[in-house]
Amino acid sequence: MPADADIHDRLRAxxxxxxxxxxxxRYRDKVFRLSYSMLRDRAxxxxxxxxxxxxxxxxxxxxxxxxxLSTWIYAITKNSCLSELRKKxxxxxxxxxxxxxxxxxxxxxxxxxxxxxxxxxxxxxQLPERYRQAVTLFYMEDKSYEQTAASLGLPLGTVxxxxxxxxxxxxxxxxxxxx
Amino acid sequence: xxxxTANPLDDHRLAWMDRLQDRxxxxxxxxxxxxxxxxxxxxxxxxxxxxxxxxxxxxxxxATPRLSLDAAFDARLLSEIDAIDEQQRTRLRERIExxxxxxxxxxxxxxxxxxxxVVPGVIxxxxxxxxxxxxxxxxxxxxxxxxxxxxxxxxxxxVYLQAFTIALLGGxxxxxxxxxxxxxxx
Numbered sequence: 001m002p003a004d005a006d007i008h009d010r011l012r013a014x015x016x017x018x019x020x021x022x023x024x025x026r027y028r029d030k031v032f033r034l035s036y037s038m039l040r041d042r043a044x045x046x047x048x049x050x051x052x053x054x055x056x057x058x059x060x061x062x063x064x065x066x067x068x069l070s071t072w073i074y075a076i077t078k079n080s081c082l083s084e085l086r087k088k089x090x091x092x093x094x095x096x097x098x099x100x101x102x103x104x105x106x107x108x109x110x111x112x113x114x115x116x117x118x119x120x121x122x123x124x125x126q127l128p129e130r131y132r133q134a135v136t137l138f139y140m141e142d143k144s145y146e147q148t149a150a151s152l153g154l155p156l157g158t159v160x161x162x163x164x165x166x167x168x169x170x171x172x173x174x175x176x177x178x179x
Numbered sequence: 180x181x182x183x184t185a186n187p188l189d190d191h192r193l194a195w196m197d198r199l200q201d202r203x204x205x206x207x208x209x210x211x212x213x214x215x216x217x218x219x220x221x222x223x224x225x226x227x228x229x230x231x232x233x234x235x236x237x238x239x240x241x242a243t244p245r246l247s248l249d250a251a252f253d254a255r256l257l258s259e260i261d262a263i264d265e266q267q268r269t270r271l272r273e274r275i276e277x278x279x280x281x282x283x284x285x286x287x288x289x290x291x292x293x294x295x296x297v298v299p300g301v302i303x304x305x306x307x308x309x310x311x312x313x314x315x316x317x318x319x320x321x322x323x324x325x326x327x328x329x330x331x332x333x334x335x336x337x338v339y340l341q342a343f344t345i346a347l348l349g350g351x352x353x354x355x356x357x358x359x360x361x362x363x364x365x
Contacts, residue, residue, distance in 0.1 A: 054263075
């Protein structure tokens with residue numbers, strides 16, 4: 001049975017409320033985690049999750065099943081988060097993902113801590129956005145490559161490569177900070 | 180071209196790093212895992228590397244929040260959706276009511292126009308027909324028509340034929356004039 005076949009049946013019948021009721025418990029936490037991996041603030045991620053799911057609800061009648069439901073929902077989530085980030089930083093354009101990554105990465109460098117110990121959060125802050133997002137999602141999703149790849153909309157191999165590089169970089173950063 | 184300053188130990192580490200991480204993530208099949216384990220048994224450098232990865236893995240697991248939302252979130256969201264739906268339903272109801280009122284207003288306007296123009300139009304038409312029939316006997320046209328009808332239907336039918344002709348002509352003229360006036364009024 002294909003994924004979300006029951007939801008697709010409801011959508012085909014025009015029973016959007018029933019479809020959404022099935023969809024909500026299935027995707028709510030995934031949307032929340034993906035939002036958190038991008039926004040890195042629990043309250044902000046929760047608000048954005050609510051907005052995202054409202055957008056999903058409003059857009060359901062227009063969902064044409066060209067893409068998998070999960071892909072469609074994660075795309076809406078990413079757009080919502082980018083829009084939230086852009087509200088905070090109005091210069092970021094949706095079409096400038098590379099610039100966006102580098103800008104966010106540059107922003108992500110935390111204030112230098114005067115103490116000798118550096119927290120994991122501070123180390124993560126020093127990773128490029130893509131790495132940080134992959135690492136955060138991977139561990140939040142119980143180390144599932146498949147779920148991480150699905151949420152990020154990236155091929156499995158790309159996610160593995162991102163994670164490998166991220167962890168290597170984290171070890172290097174740990175060494176640098178302990179020297 | 181090889182780098183003369185490259186450290187062979189680093190090269191070795193780099194070559195095995197991904198596989199060590201895959202082993203840690205449980206992403207190797209049985210044969211690959213046996214191969215990595217066999218290598219680990221003899222390689223202190225990779226043992227140290229794996230220990231480092233394991234430590235990082237534990238730290239990252241501990242540092243990553245286990246995020247989930249609860250039924251209260253669902254209830255809040257669904258009530259918001261219900262509010263949106265209710266607003267949409269209210270807007271729809273208002274639109275339907277507005278359209279109904281416009282239709283009723285349109286019908287009412289047409290009836291008023293009909294009453295205002297059709298009745299006087301028909302009366303005027305009949306009056307005109309009477310006037311015409313008053314003139315037609317002198318012209319001989321109606322006389323010919325009525326006498327021909329009377330020949331066919333019998334002499335008693337003359338009065339009925341005249342009345343029928345007046346009604347037909349009056350109604351036709353009146354309705355035509357009334358329709359024209361009504362459309363002109365629109």
